[in-house]
Structure formats: C-alpha cells, structure tokens
Amino acid sequence: xxxxxxxxxxxxxxxxxxxxxxxxxxxxxxxxxxxxxxxxxxxxxxxxxxxxxxxxxxxxxxxxxxxxxxxxxxxxxxxxxxxxxxxxxxxxxxxxxxxxxxxxxxxxxxxxxxxxxxxxxxxxxxxxxxxxxxxxxxxxxxxxxxxxxxxxxxxxxxxxxxxxxxxxxxxxxxxxxxxxxxxxxxxxxxxxxxxxxxxxxxxxxxxxxxxxxxxxxxxxxxxxxxxxxxxxxxxxxxxxxxxxxxxxxxxxxxxxxxxxxxxxxxxxxxxxxxxxxxxxxxxxxxxxxxxxxxxxxxxxxxxxxxxxxxxxxxxxxxxxxxxxxxxxxxxxxxxxxxxxxxxxxxxxxxxxxxxxxxxxxxxxxxxxxxxxxxxxxxxxxxxxxxxxxxxxxxxxxxxxxxxxxxxxxxxxxxxxxxxxxxxxxxxxxxxxxxxxxxxxxxxxxxxxxxxxxxxxxxxxxxxxxxxxxxxxxxxxxxxxxxxxxxxxxxxxxxxxxxxxxxxxxxxxxxxxxxxxxxxxxxxxxxxxxxxxxxxxxxxxxxxxxxxxxxxxxxxxxxxxxxxxxxxxxxxxxxxxxxxxxxxxxxxxxxxxxxxxxxxxxxxxxxxxxxxxxxxxxxxxxxxxxxxxxxxxxxxxxxxxxxxxxxxxxxxxxxxxxxxxxxxxxxxxxxxxxxxxxxxxxxxxxxxxxxxxxxxxxxxxxxxxxxxxxxxxxxxxxxxxxxxxxxxxxxxxxxxxxxxxxxxxxxxxxxxxxxxxxxxxxxxxxxxxxxxxxxxxxxxxxxxxxxxxxxxxxxxxxxxxxxxxxxxxxxxxxxxxxxxxxxxxxxxxxxxxxxxxxxxxxxxxxxxxxxxxxxxxxxxxxxxxxxxxxxxxxxxxxxxxxxxxxxxxxxxxxxxxxxxxxxxxxxxxxxxxxxxxxxxxxxxxxxxxxxxxxxxxxxxxxxxxxxxxxxxxxxxxxx
Numbered sequence: 018x019x020x021x022x023x024x025x026x027x028x029x030x031x032x033x034x035x036x037x038x039x040x041x042x043x044x045x046x047x048x049x050x051x052x053x054x055x056x057x058x059x060x061x062x063x064x065x066x067x068x069x070x071x072x073x074x075x076x077x078x079x080x081x082x083x084x085x086x087x088x089x090x091x092x093x094x095x096x097x098x099x100x101x102x103x104x105x106x107x108x109x110x111x112x113x114x115x116x117x118x119x120x121x122x123x124x125x126x127x128x129x130x131x132x133x134x135x136x137x138x139x140x141x142x143x144x145x146x147x148x149x150x151x152x153x154x155x156x157x158x159x160x161x162x163x164x165x166x167x168x169x170x171x172x173x174x175x176x177x178x179x180x181x182x183x184x185x186x187x188x189x190x191x192x193x194x195x196x197x198x199x200x201x202x203x204x205x206x207x208x209x210x211x212x213x214x215x216x217x218x219x220x221x222x223x224x225x226x227x228x229x230x231x232x233x234x235x236x237x238x239x240x241x242x243x244x245x246x247x248x249x250x251x252x253x254x255x256x257x258x259x260x261x262x263x264x265x266x267x268x269x270x271x272x273x274x275x276x277x278x279x280x281x282x283x284x285x286x287x288x289x290x291x292x293x294x295x296x297x298x299x300x301x302x303x304x305x306x307x308x309x310x311x312x313x314x315x316x317x318x319x320x321x322x323x324x325x326x327x328x329x330x331x332x333x334x335x336x337x338x339x340x341x342x343x344x345x346x347x348x349x350x351x352x353x354x355x356x357x358x359x360x361x362x363x364x365x366x367x368x369x370x371x372x373x374x375x376x377x378x379x380x381x382x383x384x385x386x387x388x389x390x391x392x393x394x395x396x397x398x399x400x401x402x403x404x405x406x407x408x409x410x411x412x413x414x415x416x417x418x419x420x421x422x423x424x425x426x427x428x429x430x431x432x433x434x435x436x437x438x439x440x441x442x443x444x445x446x447x448x449x450x451x452x453x454x455x456x457x458x459x460x461x462x463x464x465x466x467x468x469x470x471x472x473x474x475x476x477x478x479x480x481x482x483x484x485x486x487x488x489x490x491x492x493x494x495x496x497x498x499x500x501x502x503x504x505x506x507x508x509x510x511x512x513x514x515x516x517x518x519x520x521x522x523x524x525x526x527x528x529x530x531x532x533x534x535x536x537x538x539x540x541x542x543x544x545x546x547x548x549x550x551x552x553x554x555x556x557x558x559x560x561x562x563x564x565x566x567x568x569x570x571x572x573x574x575x576x577x578x579x580x581x582x583x584x585x586x587x588x589x590x591x592x593x594x595x596x597x598x599x600x601x602x603x604x605x606x607x608x609x610x611x612x613x614x615x616x617x618x619x620x621x622x623x624x625x626x627x628x629x630x631x632x633x634x635x636x637x638x639x640x641x642x643x644x645x646x647x648x649x650x651x652x653x654x655x656x657x658x659x660x661x662x663x664x665x666x667x668x669x670x671x672x673x674x675x676x677x678x679x680x681x682x683x684x685x686x687x688x689x690x691x692x693x694x695x696x697x698x699x700x701x702x703x704x705x706x707x708x709x710x711x712x713x714x715x716x717x718x719x720x721x722x723x724x725x726x727x728x729x730x731x732x733x734x735x736x737x738x739x740x741x742x743x744x745x746x747x748x749x750x751x752x753x754x755x756x757x758x759x760x761x762x763x764x765x766x767x768x769x770x771x772x773x774x775x776x777x778x779x780x781x782x783x784x785x786x787x788x789x790x791x792x793x794x795x796x797x798x799x800x801x802x803x804x805x806x807x808x809x810x811x812x813x814x815x816x817x818x819x820x821x822x823x824x825x826x827x828x829x830x831x832x833x834x835x836x837x838x839x840x841x842x843x844x845x846x847x848x849x850x851x852x853x854x855x856x857x858x859x860x861x862x863x864x865x866x867x868x869x870x871x872x873x874x875x876x877x878x879x880x881x882x883x884x885x886x887x888x889x890x891x892x893x894x895x896x897x898x899x900x901x902x903x904x905x906x907x908x909x910x911x912x913x914x915x916x917x918x919x920x921x922x923x924x925x926x927x928x929x930x931x932x933x934x935x936x937x938x939x940x941x942x943x944x945x946x947x948x949x950x951x952x953x954x955x956x957x958x959x960x961x962x963x964x965x966x967x968x969x970x971x972x973x974x975x
Contacts, residue, residue, distance in 0.1 A: 081175040081196045083185040083538075084158055084498070084515060091542065093550045093574035093597050094182030095656050095672050097121050097713075101171035101200070106841060107915045107942055108214050108968045110282065110307040110326065111135045111164050112171070117914050118828035118845040120176045121670070121713045121730045122193075126822075126847070127943075127954065130218070131363060131961035132307040133326035133356040136164050141193030142178055143734025144758040144822060145678050145707045146650055147741060148608040153189050156197045157348060157417055159438035159494045160519060163197045165352055165413075167303040167330040169212060169286040172198045179656035179674060180601025181574035184552025185515070185536040188568055191605035191652035191678070199350070201334050202290050202297030208933070209975040210288045216968025217279040220310070221943055223962065224858050224952045225870045229257040229268035229376035232868055235875075239862055239889035242794070257376060264469065265460055267379040267388075271370040274380055275397050277312035280323075282966070286330075295338045301350075303330035310961075311359060311401045318449075322357040322406035324961075329353040342423040351414040360407050360450040361400035364960045369397045372857045374867045382458050383469055389455030392865055394474065396455055405450040405480055413442045430502045438494040448483040452476060490523040509542040531559040532606075533567075548576040548597075558606040562615040562645050572601025572654075593662040605650040608682040614699040617643040641686065641696035648701055653677045670713040678705040683742040702742045705758065709734035724834045731827040748804055750815045759820040761853055763900030764800040764813055769876050769887060771795055790895035796876035796888025798897050818851030818905045825849050837923060843915040847956070850908035853900055858953060860898045862891050869952055910948040910955040916941050934974040942966045 079086040080098055097120040104115040113136055117125045124140045144150050154163050163174075175196040177183050183190030227235065233249040240247055249257075256266040286303040309324025316323075332350035339345055359366070378388035380398045387399040421434040454477045459470035498515035514537045521530040534556035542548045552574070557567035576597035585591050611618070618640030658672040681703025686696045711732040718725060736757050743754050753760065772795045776782055781793070786802040789810040793799075803813040825848045832841035861868040868889075876884035887897045919938035927935045943965035948955040954963050 081173060081198055082182065083177065083194070083196075084496075085500075085513065085538075090545070090578050090593070090595060091540070091548050091576070093548055093576045094177065094184075094599060095122070095179035095597075095658055095674070095711075096175055096177055096182050097123065098173055098175040100173050101168060104171060104174065105168045105212075106843075106917050106940060108216060108282075108284065108940060108966065108970070109135070109942060110284075110305055110328075111137070112166050112168060113137055113139060113164050115168060116174065118730070118826070118830075118843065120174070121711045121732050122178045122672075123176050123195075124732075124734075124823060124826045124847075127221075127956040127963040129957065129961045130220070130964035132309050132324045133354070134961075135307075135964075140734075140822060141176055141195075142674060142676070142709060142732075143707055143824075144705075144736050145192060145652060145676055146605060146608075146681055146705055147703065147738065147758045148605075148650070148681060150192050151607060152193045152195055153186060154195045154197065156415070157199055157438075158436065158496070159415075159417060159440065160492070161197075161415060161440055163195070165328060165330075165354065166197070166199075167284075167286055167301065167305070167332075169210075169288060169303060170199050170299075170301045170330065170332045170350070172200045174198075179574075179599045179672075180572040180603060180654035181550060181552060181599035181656070183603050183654075184570065184572040184601055185534070185538060185554050186603065187534050187536065187554030187556030187570040188558055188604035188606050188649055189532065189556070190554075190570070190603040191650060199332060199334060199348070200288075200290065200299045200301075202292040202299045202336060204293060204297065205291055207289055207291035210286075210290075210972065211974075212286045212970065212972045213284070214968055214970035215281065215283040216966045217281055218310075218964040218966040219279045220962040221946055221954045221965050222950075222952070223272055223276075224371060224958075226270075226371070226375065226867045227870060227873065228270075229266070229374070230254060231873070232374045232376055233257055235868055235872060235889055236862065236891070238877075239891045242796070242888050242890055243892050245891070264379050264383055264458055266376065268375050269373075269377070269380060270375065271373055271397050275312065275366075275370055275401055276310045280308045280310045282307040284970075292336070297336045299332070299334045301330065301332040304328070305330075309358075313402060314359070315402075318357060318406060318408075320405070321359060321402045322408070324359070324363075325355075325357040327355045342426075344421045346417070346419045348415070348417040350416075351412070354411040354413075355408065356411070357406055357408040359401045360404040360448065361395070365395070366397060366400055367960045368857060369393075369395055369400070372864075372866045373397065374865075378458065382456055382471065384471070386456045386471065387453060388458065389474060390457040391474065394455065396453075399453055399455065403451075403453045405448070407448040407450065408446065410445045410447070411442065412444075413440070415440045428501070432500045434496075434498050434500065436494075436496040438492075438496075440492040440494075441489070442491075443489040444487060446484060446486045449480050450483070451480045452478045488524055490521060492519065492521045494519050507544045509540075509545070511538075511540045513538045528559070533557050544581070546578050546581045548578075550574045552601065556604075558649070560606050560612060560614075561648060565615075565646070565648060568604055568649065568651075570602050570604055572599060572603075574599035574601070590664055591661065592665050593660070595660045596658070597660070598657045600653075600655050603652050603654060605652065605678075608650060608699075610682070610684055610699060611641060613643075614647045614682065615643050615645050639695050642698040644698035644700060646701075647682065647699055648680055650678055650682070650701075650703075651680045653679070666716055666718050668713075668715045668717075670711070672711045674707075674709055674711075676707040678703075678707070681705060681741075685742060688742050688744050700742065702740060704739035704741075705736055706739060707734060707736040722836060725832065727831045729827070729829045731825065733825045735824050747812050750803060751812070756816055757820050759822060760816055761818050761820070761851060761900065761905065762814050763817045763853075763902065763905070764809070765803070765815060765817060766901045766903035767799045767801050769795070769881070769884065770797050770799050771881060772878065774799075788896050790899070793896055794888065795878070796884075797894070798887050798901065798903050800901065817900070817902050818853075819849055819908070821850060821852070821908070823847035823850040823908070837921045839917075839919045839921070841915070841917050842913065844911060845914040846909070846911040848909045852906050852908040852950070852955060854904040854906060855898075855900070856959065858958060859904065861886075862889060863893065863898060865891075871952060907949045908955050910946060910950075912943055912947075913941075913945040914943060916944060932973060932975060934972070936972045937969075938971070939967075939969045941968070 077088045080089050099119040107115040122142050126138045128137045140150055141152050156163055177194040183194050233254050237247040284305045289300040292298055305328045307326040311323045314323035315321045330352045334348045336346045373393045377393045378390050382388050387396050389396045417438045419436040424431040424433055454473055454475040457472040461467045461470045496517050501512040503510045517534045519532045534554050536554040538552045540550045552572040554570045578595045580594040619637050620640050622636055622638045655675045661669045680701040682699040682701055683703045685700050689697050713730040715728040738754050741754055786807050786809050800809045803815050827846045830843040857866050861872045872886050875886040876888045917940035919936055922935040957963050
C-alpha cells in the first residue's frame with residue numbers, strides 16, 4: 018500500500034496507474050485466499066460487518082441507521098433506502114445523478130452536464146434554513162464525498178430524515194444525512210462480475226436564436242423604435258438572405274459550429290467477492306470516460322482538448338475473524354481522476370455562443386485566420402480549438418480500519434469496537450495555453466486580387482506551460498464504541514455509546530476543521546411489538562468560541578408493530594403494519610459567512626488620507642464585529658409515520674413532518690445602514706418552519722411467469738421564514754419575512770402599454786402611473802402600482818411566483834419480467850416551482866446581444882393582442898428588463914428519467930461457457946421531457962446544459 022501511495026503521488030500516466038491498481042487488488046485477493054491458513058475454531062463468531070440487504074419483503078431485513086444497522090420492524094426513524102442494483106439502471110458519471118426519485122424525501126435537480134462537474138443539487142425535505150441546506154454525507158461511517166464513487170461498489174444509499182434518524186450526528190444533522198454503504202464480501206465461492214456500459218449523450222435542449230437575415234431585420238426595427246437610422250441596408254439584408262458572400266455577410270449558428278451532435282461515454286467495472294467463515298472480501302476495479310460536446314478538438318491534446326473526464330475507481334474491503342472474540346475489517350478505496358478542458362471559461366464560452374449574433378463574423382476568414390471584431394472579440398470556435406487546454410489530476414485515497422472485540426466473558430452482550438478512517442485528496446494541474454490574434458474583415462476592391470481587408474486584433478503567442486495551483490486536504494477520523502445487547506424474557510435492551518472525532522486539514526488553512534461527539538443510542542422493545550429509542554449526542558465544532566462549542570441534542574422515538582397484535586396477527590389482508598413517531602433536537606454549525614464569527618477581525622488598509630496632502634497612509638481597520646455568544650442553528654423535528662404491507666402485494670410508507678429552526682445566524686450587515694461606520698456581527702435571531710409529507714406506494718404481483726410492479730411516490734415540503742432580522746421596508750408586501758426561502762420578488766406585469774395610453778406628445782395620459790425606470794413607449798411592459806402612489810418604482814416590488822426549489826416532487830414507475838426479459842420505465846416530476854427568465858438568452862439586443870426566436874413574436878402596432886415579447890430596442894431598458902411576472906414561467910417538469918430493457922440469457926445456455934449469469938440491456942436517461950419551457954431546460958439554463966443519453970451494456974457473472 019505504501020509503495021502504491023508513493024507511486025500515485027509521483028506519476029500521472031493513466032496506464033501505469035491502472036497497472037498499480039490491478040497489482041494492489043491482486044495482493045488483496047491473495048490475502049483473502051489465505052483464509053485456508055487460518056484454523057477454524059468451534060463456535061466461530063460471525064464477522065462484525067454492517068451490511069445492508071436490498072429492500073425486500075422481509076420485516077427482519079437489515080437497514081442502515083447511524084453507525085450501525087437495525088431490522089426493518091425495529092427502526093423508529095424516517096429512513097429511505099435504495100440498493101446499488103436499482104441505482105445502476107441509470108447510467109450517468111455522477112453517482113448522485115442515479116438518485117432522481119429513488120428516495121422519497123430527497124429532491125434532486127439537474128445541473129450542469131459538463132464532464133467531471135455534473136453533480137445535481139439535492140435537498141432533504143426541502144429548505145430548513147436560509148443559510149443553505151448542505152447535508153452530511155457518510156461513506157461507510159466516515160464523512161466523505163460520494164459523487165465519484167462507482168455505482169458498482171455501492172451496496173445501498175440511505176437518507177436519514179427525522180430526529181430519530183439523525184440523532185447521533187448532533188450539531189451537524191439538522192439538514193439530513195446521506196449514508197452510503199459499499200459492498201462487502203459474502204460466505205461462499207469467489208464470484209467474478211464484469212459490467213460494461215457505453216452510450217451517447219446530447220443536450221436535453223439548446224436555445225434557438227434567429228438567423229443573420231432575421232437579426233438584421235429585427236435590429237433595424239429596434240433602431241426605428243429608438244428613433245435611430247437603420248444599420249443594415251436592403252442590399253445587406255439580401256446578402257444575408259442569399260448567402261452570396263459568407264465572409265462579409267456570415268450566417269453562423271454558433272452552437273452548430275462549436276458542438277458535435279453527441280458525446281460518448283463508457284464505463285467498465287470488474288469485481289471479485291467471496292470468502293468463508295474467517296475471511297470475506299470485495300474487490301473492485303473500475304474505469305469511466307465521459308467526453309464533452311466540443312467538436313473537432315485534438316484527441317492527442319497538443320493543440321486543444323475536448324471537455325474530458327476519466328476516472329479509475331478501486332476498492333478492497335476485507336473482513337477477517339482474527340479469533341473467536343476479535344474481528345477486523347480493512348477498507349482501502351479511492352479514485353484517480355483526470356479532467357481536461359479548453360483553455361477558456363466554460364460559462365463564458367456558453368454565454369458567448371448565446372450572445373454573439375449569427376452575422377457577427379465568420380468562424381474563419383478566407384485566409385484561414387480566426388474571425389472576430391472589437392464588439393465580439395472571443396471567437397467561440399477559436400476559444401475551443403486554438404487556445405490550448407487546461408487539465409487537472411486528482412487522487413483520492415480512503416482507508417478505514419475497524420476492530421471489534423466480543424467482551425461477553427466480562428459482561429454478557431457487550432462488545433467494544435474501534436475505528437480509524439483516513440481520507441486524503443490531492444489535485445495537480447497541468448495547463449498548456451496560448452493567446453490568439455483574431456482578424457476583423459473588411460471589404461476591399463471587388464475587382465482586385467485583395468477583395469478583403471484584414472484588421473488584426475491581439476497577438477499570437479507560443480504555448481506556455483503552467484503546473485501551479487496544486488491543492489490538497491487530509492481528513493482523519495477516530496471512533497470508539499461500546500455496544501450492549503440483552504434479552505430478558507419479553508424485554509429486549511440494546512445500547513451504544515460512541516466517541517467520534519473528525520479533523521480536516523485543508524492546504525492554505527492554519528486551523529483545521531474539527532468536530533467532536535460523544536453520542537449514544539438506547540433501545541427497548543417489548544415482545545418485538547413495542548419499540549422505544551432514546552438517542553443523544555453531545556457534540557461540538559471549532560467554529561464557536563471556547564466554552565460554547567458543545568451542545569446536547571436529545572431525541573425520543575417509538576414504534577408500534579400493530580400487525581403483531583392479536584386482532585391482526587392472522588389477518589390475510591394486513592401482512593405488516595407499523596406506526597412510529599419521533600421528536601428531537603438537531604443542529605447545524607455551517608451557516609456560511611465568517612468561519613469564526615465570534616472573533617474580531619482587523620485588516621490593513623492603505624486608503625486613509627490625512628491632511629491636505631495627497632498621501633495615502635496605511636492603517637489597521639475594523640473588520641466585521643465578532644459575536645462572542647454566536648451559536649449553532651437548532652432544529653426541533655417532529656415526525657409521525659406509518660409503514661404497511663397489504664395483501665402481500667401493496668407496500669405503503671407515509672410520513673408527516675414538522676421542523677422548526679431557531680437561532681439561525683443572520684448577518685446584521687444586511688440589516689443596519691452603512692453609515693454606522695462598522696459592519697455589525699452575526700446574530701442568532703433567525704427562525705424558519707418547514708412542514709410536509711411523504712407517500713411511497715409499490716404494488717407487486719405475478720401472473721404465471723409474468724411478474725410486474727407499479728410504484729408511485731410524492732413528497733411535499735413547504736417552508737416559511739418566521740424571522741430573519743429584515744431591514745425596515747416602506748410597504749408591508751415588500752417583506753421577505755413570512756414567505757418561503759428563495760421566494761422571488763419583482764414587479765407584477767399588466768400587459769403592454771398601448772398607443773391609446775399616450776397623448777399626442779408621447780406622454781402617459783393622466784391617471785396612469787408614471788414609470789421611474791425611464792421613458793416608456795407603446796409596447797413596453799406595464800406594471801401594477803402596488804401602493805397606489807401614482808409612480809412605478811422600487812416600492813412596487815412584491816412577491817411573485819414560486820421558489821426555484823419545487824414544493825412537490827413525484828415519481829411514477831412500472832416494470833415487468835417475463836421469460837428472461839425485463840423492462841422498467843421511471844418518471845420523475847417537479848411541481849410548484851417558478852423559473853425567472855433573464856439575461857442573454859431572453860433579454861434580446863441588450864449590449865448588442867443576440868435575439869432568441871421568442872423575439873419573433875414581439876410587440877408591434879400590428880401585433881398587439883398576441884405579442885409575447887416587448888417592443889424591440891437597442892437601448893438599455895430598465896423598465897422591460899427587470900424581474901417581473903412577465904419573465905416568470907412555470908418550472909414544472911416531468912421527465913422519463915429512465916427506461917431500460919434487458920434480457921438475461923437462460924442459465925442452461927450460459928453454464929456451458931462457465932458463466933453463472935449473463936444479461937444484456939439497453940437504456941435511456943432523460944429521453945423525453947414535458948414542461949412549459951420552449952427554449953431551455955426547465956431545471957438549468959446558462960452554461961453547459963443537462964444531458965440525455967442512450968446506452969447499452971452487459972453484465973457477466975462467473
């Protein structure tokens with residue numbers, strides 16, 4: 018292992034890294050095979066491995082809980098779980114993209130599809146604080162990122178949602194917790210499994226812009242509206258329409274020039290698993306490549322690079338029974354990632370593709386030089402193909418060691434365990450870049466040998482190499498725990514006390530991030546019918562002042578298994594029925610802003626001038642004031658739930674929840690005016706309530722050899738700001754308090770001004786409110802005067818639409834199996850959300866920007882009734898281009914998130930070639946989308962778009 022770590026810190030060549038990963042896995046396999054050398058002991062204790070079975074019908078199946086596992090019927094908290102096999106049906110590079118709709122209570126929203134940076138945004142039970150809703154992720158009991166794990170190494174992912182479920186996470190559990198469990202070995206012969214998937218991706222939707230001819234016509238119309246002469250003559254317009262000279266009169270679709278039709282991606286995984294009574298092992302080696310959409314790039318990366326992401330995953334999980342009383346596990350996993358991109362900002366590139374009109378300039382000039390001009394200097398094609406590339410190389414290694422001792426000889430039912438987790442990440446950069454000249458084209462003498470004139474802008478330079486900007490961090494966790502279990506007749510008792518410490522050292526920070534916790538869980542059950550659980554954590558964070566760093570977070574929960582009562586125990590219709598409830602307190606120590614808000618910061622300033630002389634004097638000035646009493650957010654959580662299985666076919670899970678967040682830190686600098694002379698501190702005055710419900714249904718049945726299922730789920734979360742320390746506002750409807758977090762504010766549109774609204778001098782008629790946003794004309798957007806003062810101004814801003822985050826998320830899926838064939842369709846939808854349209858994609862001609870096709874239906878004197886776009890103008894227009902209901906659209910969206918068709922070859926065929934199982938499949942992700950957006954994706958617009966894909970693959974098990 019030491020040699021391996023040293024090697025990957027020196028080398029960056031992917032092939033050699035693969036060789037060493039395979040070598041490490043070989044040695045791990047050899048260690049596992051050495052189990053035959055370990056003498057078998059009578060009454061050998063089972064391995065202490067926290068494994069999670071796939072969700073099934075048994076009420077005794079083990080489910081993941083905080084730092085352990087419990088039977089399904091004994092769990093008193095609100096937990097949703099999905100197995101790795103179900104996640105693997107969605108082929109995406111990022112693991113979190115496989116969770117869309119799979120876990121009730123978890124809202125997943127598409128983000129950028131850029132390779133290597135395609136993680137979606139996720140919320141657990143909506144927003145509970147206006148300081149961000151970042152959740153905690155635990156991988157095999159230790160905090161870690163999970164997005165770039167391979168889906169083939171995942172046993173299950175669980176979401177912990179209520180107080181009982183997050184009890185042990187104390188000061189960090191308020192926003193919910195995601196538990197990721199990797200696969201472990203099993204008792205039996207070695208099983209070798211190989212999976213291969215490949216596919217092609219393309220944008221779910223790209224914006225559409227007008228061609229060069231339409232742009233010229235519409236630009237002239239806008240100039241006429243502004244009282245200015247036309248820019249394009251009829252000859253110019255005819256040349257754009259006919260394409261007679263594509264250099265002086267270009268008609269360029271920048272998306273077609275920069276992007277290819279689709280982009281490939283592929284994924285290969287090889288796993289080994291097996292073991293016996295003394296040793297069990299799971300080993301994985303995986304490789305993924307995800308290529309970007311940029312066309313004509315240099316595959317050898319000498320001149321340029323496509324967006325490209327390559328990842329190697331490796332894992333070795335080994336469990337060993339050292340003696341009848343002592344067991345151990347060693348997990349060694351990690352990944353190696355290579356990212357490459359064009360040497361140009363990705364968001365800026367996509368902005369330019371949208372902003373540059375089709376007639377701006379040709380991609381290349383007649384002599385092959387890059388086109389461009391002073392108004393549009395960054396040729397999008399040249400930005401991809403001519404400036405070189407940037408790249409990064411990431412290495413992440415996670416090592417966990419656990420020991421467990423059975424102390425039943427000392428106290429029956431007592432076990433002591435210890436664990437240490439080390440997580441190291443490093444990034445190195447290699448950038449090979451250069452600058453480019455572009456040439457603005459002018460008309461020469463048509464009859465001469467030089468019909469074009471070239472005006473050079475900028476300079477060509479040679480390539481330069483930069484390997485700076487390296488970064489790294491190292492995380493060390495230690496745990497020690499006592500577990501106790503005792504059964505006295507009908508009464509069962511369990512208890513657990515654990516100490517946990519987490520220290521994260523980040524390069525560039527003098528003070529590490531640190532958390533400590535002393536936590537416990539105590540359960541009681543009576544005849545496995547009644548369950549009660551007391552959870553608690555005394556945990557602290559270095560973000561708070563000494564003496565005020567620790568808090569106590571208790572929870573109480575219970576469950577009643579009604580199906581074991583006499584009146585239901587023999588019921589043919591009710592196979593399982595459980596009611597549960599929980600209440601408790603959890604915390605959130607991450608509120609953004611200053612890391613140490615309790616300290617007083619001072620800064621050096623050289624801007625102070627003393628006396629009449631123009632001399633700058635350096636002084637020390639106050640930073641934001643510190644608050645020595647600052648503390649963490651506190652979330653009081655209530656939850657009631659019901660779980661049932663009816664007629665041995667229908668599974669039902671329903672939860673109602675209510676959370677009240679208090680002591681939310683508020684930056685008082687946003688409350689008090691600047692003339693007080695100093696930035697006020699953070700104060701714990703914020704309050705938010707969040708409530709909602711979850712419902713999950715699944716019906717399974719079989720008719721002969723035809724098996725099928727139908728599932729549906731929906732979850733609703735609605736929050737309200739009770740207090741946020743808001744500044745004084747002139748009108749009651751302007752306050753953000755009382756609304757949801759992220760509520761949009763703007764102006765309420767009331768159609769367009771018509772010519773009848775103006776007198777002969779072009780002034781608004783008496784009785785109509787006057788706009789403070791500049792002179793308005795017919796075809797401009799008209800707003801409602803909220804306070805009736807006769808003026809449309811900042812005081813007419815009010816709440817409009819919904820929030821960006823959906824209030825309601827729903828899914829619907831169905832599937833079937835018949836004689837080796839299997840089919841599943843999975844739909845995912847978001848409702849009660851709004852999208853604000855703004856910027857280059859929608860506000861045409863601002864700063865000489867492009868025009869989207871929605872401007873074709875602009876207001877004109879001839880098109881007043883059906884217009885969906887205001888009058889065109891080349892001038893900055895404060896009236897039309899501001900947040901308002903006019904630019905707000907429904908963000909509701911429904912996707913066919915996943916569809917998969919598979920066929921498993923009959924075993925009597927595969928046995929002849931020594932194959933235990935062989936399955937072929939084809940699937941598609943985001944194949945169809947239904948929404949009310951016409952130009953862009955409803956979940957993300959601007960920058961690299963979300964993607965859809967069509968894929969195929971196979972899975973072979975030996």
